[in-house]
Amino acid sequence: MYQIKTYNAIAQAGLDEFTADYQINNPEAQPDAYMIRSVDLHDHEFPKSLKVIARCGAGFNNIPLDKALENGTVVFNTPGGNSNAVKELVVASMIMASRNIIAAVQWSANAKPGADITLRTEKQKTSFNGTELLGKRIAVIGMGHVGSLVANAAVDLGMDVIGYDPYLSVESAWQLDSQVKRAQTITDAIKDADFVTVHVPKNEETTGLIGTAELKHFKHGAVLLNYSRLGIVDNAAAVKALADGTLKKYYTDFSEAQILNNPDIVIMPHIGGSTIEAEVKCAQIAAHEIMTYLETGNIKNSVNLPDVAAPFASPDRFTLIHQNIPNMLGQISTFMADEGINIENLVNRSRGNYAYTMLDVSNLTPATAQKVIDRLSQVDAITRVRLIHHN
Known part of the structure; x- marks a missing residue:
């Protein structure tokens, strides 16, 4: 159990x-x-x-x-x-930004009742005139699960879509609409975009991905959206870009003190996938x-750890998580041979400082299995040994 x-x-x-x-x-x-x-x-x-x-x-x-x-x-x-939940929120945010929906709703909510409410509404609604998404350009930075859905949805809305992802996988590429253009650099993607949306994981390479240097290449009056992670966009740089008109609006799912109480910033309470x-x-x-x-x-x-998958080549399988250092496979194979265990199939993959090894074996008895587990578990570089029996 x-x-x-x-x-x-x-x-x-x-x-x-x-x-x-x-x-x-x-x-x-x-x-x-x-x-x-x-x-x-x-x-x-x-x-x-x-x-x-x-x-x-x-x-x-x-x-x-x-x-x-x-x-x-x-x-x-x-x-x-x-992914679909985030995609829908991104689309909703673009519509809200382009049609001034939040400001319009706030005006209506604060409007004082009276006999002339209809006339005043008709007169003042022109101050909320917006633009349509049709024909506008969107730059999608990161074309993984979410980014590819956003790109395809933007195509369906009649937008001109350009994507940037230096690590675009074959799987993601197959999912993209043929109308999505691919930029070779992030600058090429953002320079003429009316909307820029980022969909990348947060790591050392992507922290501050959209900062002062990148914002200098934005089209004047563009809308920036960050529904990835806090830190992907340099918020201090975004505030400055809003002040000088480089950005028209900034929509994000992540709050931070320096972006609070800014009328041109809309902050969602991390509801992208909710x-x-x-x-x-x-x-x-x-x-x-x-x-x-x-x-x-x-x-x-x-x-x-790396993705590792293989069908069972025998009923018994050892799996090991261990440090990615020389001679680990040699030690493991020697231990098996010493107990008369035959290796039917071996798969080994590494990721950074650690590796994962699967061995399908035959000639295994309960006694020899326990001896191998005990011996391998005593190796400092090995942090997990498991034996899986497949019926």
């Missing part, structure tokens, strides 16, 4: 995906897996039993990835689970990631 511990409110439809081999939130059991959303785990003490953490969402800044690897814990996110449908989909994806990993050792959508 596998033990699952949840943090935050996880959609019941996701928990319902687990089979009878899984137990949810048994307080007396050591957890094999965490299902989480926004809980901060940086100061959390991981139990040694913890083999997997699944984050129901795309972001994973709340999880200490290196600390997890030191514990032999693989971390997953659920890319694509909330729909009932997205929460359900993310929880369902997370549940299947956990079950797949625990039952087969296969990895997809990990954020601290």
